[in-house]
Amino acid sequence: MLLSLLAMKMLDPVMDEAMVKMMTEAYEDNPFLLVTALEKLTPRAAIEAAMRAESGTVLSRPLGSPVVRSPWQDILLNPRQLFSLPTASLKEVSTRTVIGPTAKKPLLLDIPIMITGMSYGGSLSLAMKEALAQGAALAGTSTNTGESAVTQEERKAARFLIGQYHRGGFLSGQEQLSQLDAIEIQLGQGAWGGAVEEPITIPKDEHLQKTWQLEHEKSPATIYSRMPGKSSTKDYITMIDSMKSQYDVPIGVKIAGTDYLEYELAVIAQTQADYIVIDGAEGGTSAAPPTLQDDLGLPTLHSLVRTVQWLKENKLRDRFSLIIAGGLTTPGHFLKALALGADAVYIGTIALMAAMHTQALKVVPQAPPSQLALYTGKMNDKLDIDQAARHLFQFLTSCTQEMKLAVQALGKHSCKELCLEDLVTVDRELAEWTGIRYAGQSRKKQTVELDEYTGSHTATETVAPTLH
Incomplete structure (x- = not known):
């Protein structure tokens, strides 16, 4: 005092x-x-x-852009109460998700929330990669190698491991690819504005050098703007189809959302890929130049809506599973993305925050929480792997439970049943380009006819409602 x-x-x-x-x-x-x-x-x-x-x-900013242009808050979910009843029991609500259903070995997940690609070495520490794999396994979902290679530690910890066949070439060959539950051909990233050259400085770390198949710390490690050896669109189509012919697991193609989205999708449609990943500009990364994060690409919501519209217009929606990524952080975001047409969502930064939880106090305020998770983090040795895995699992469990409650309120029995009729928006302009109903207009009166035997109903919209 x-x-x-x-x-x-x-x-x-x-x-x-x-x-x-x-x-x-x-x-x-x-x-x-x-x-x-x-x-x-x-x-x-x-x-x-x-x-x-x-x-x-060039600056290198972790965790992605602070600029968020996707107006998720202006979209609301549409519950039912009387004219159509809520689902009777939560036990009837399923969150099961299938990626690549026509593949010989589809990816069968318990929830539609997946851990996105964050690489060991280029992004995260090995300890954090193990924690993410463990937590995802407990929740019955997948984790992703990112722009790295398969490590024994991550493969052992993961129940479902997606591997990125990427522009650095660290993950390639039968020995690596045969260990995966899905192969994701990474051609672009939202937080990097698409695909650019990214030199990587490798410290004196024998484990990482062996993982990336580098002879020593002075060996070059570069993520290129193109796949090495590929000089035309046809080369990419051939590469994707070749991968599909060699492996039974789902083959995916990941691109960043841009205003040329439909052109990119037209190329992917010429391949035998099983799923598509669209990464919006609001996605995170371990480090990228602010200009690429803030000023390039297309917001996640716009990328998703346009992708689904193009696939439907070309009668291809059922051919590809669709995963959306980029700045999705809450169960509400996940549900809205599914209702707009995604089969699953990728999460990254929010998964790290959940995993670190109170462990972040080990480094704050002396350093930001990223120092606990990044490969280059000065305090990454302080991470408790089991504790981080448990907190990620509990985060995913909490999200799933809230999502099931919302699905019940919507009168649906599965996340797969969500569609545009489950959404409404308070923004007229947003309604016009998304196809979501505008909340400022009253609904027409519905004539409901009940089946006397089953209690099911059909509703036909006629004129504006009136009181009698």
């Missing part, structure tokens, strides 16, 4: 002088100018300008 009083007494004249200066001096000599400057520039732009001035190199 005494120390507090002494500190206040010492600060009082300093604060008095600062306040007088702010209230009386002209702007050019007034410290308040910093406030107006930050309002104009934004604190983020000012700090990043200072970082660029200090380093003179």
Whole structure:
């Protein structure tokens, strides 16, 4: 108490002088100018300008862009109560999900929430990769190697492991690919603005060098803008079909969402792929230049809606499973994405946050929580793998339970049954381009006819409702 009083007494004249200066001096000599400057520039732009001035190199921002343009909050789910009844019991609600149903070995998941590609070495520590694999396994869902290779530790911990056949070439060959439950050909990433060259500095880590099949720490490690050896669209089609002919597991193609989306989908439609991953610009990453994160690509919601519309227009919706990724964080997001046409969702940053949970206090406030998870994190040795896995599992369990409650309220029996009729929006413009009903317009009166034997109903919309 005494120390507090002494500190206040010492600060009082300093604060008095600062306040007088702010209230009386002209702007050019007034410290308040910093406030107006930050309002104009934004604190983020000012700090990043200072970082660029200090380093003179490309910035590398973890966890993705702070710019979120997908208006998920303007979309609401549509429960039923009387004209059509809610589902009788939660036990009737299924969250089972199938990726690549026509593949010889489809990927059968208990929930439609999957852990996205985050690489060991290029992104996360081996300990965090093990934790994500364990937590996903407990929840009955998949994890993903990202732009790395299969490690014994991750393969052992995972129930379902998706491997990214990527532009760095670290995951390739029969020995690696035969260990996977699905193969994802990674041609772009939302947080990187699509596909660009990404040199990777490899520390003196024998485990990582062996995993990536590098001879020593000075060996080059680069994620290229193109698949090595591929110089045409036809080369990519041939590569995807070749992969499909060699393996029984689902083969997927991952691209970043851009305004050329329909052109990209037209190419994928010429392949024998089983599933498509669309990664919106709001996706996260371990590190990418802010310009690629903030100013390139298409928001996740726009990417999803346009993908589903194109597949339906071309009668291809049933041919491909569709996974959407990029900034999805809540059960509400997941449900809306499924109702818009996705078969499953990928999550990344929010999965890391859930896994770290209170363990983040081991590094905060001295360092950001990312230092606990990243491969380059100075405190990643403090992560308790089992505890992180348990918290991820509990997060996924909580999300699933809330999703099942919502599905029950909608009168459906499965996440697979969700569709546009389960959504409504308060934004007229949003309604126009998504096909979701606009909440500002009243519904037409429904004539409901009950089947006397089964109690089921059919509803036919006629004129606007009136009271009698």
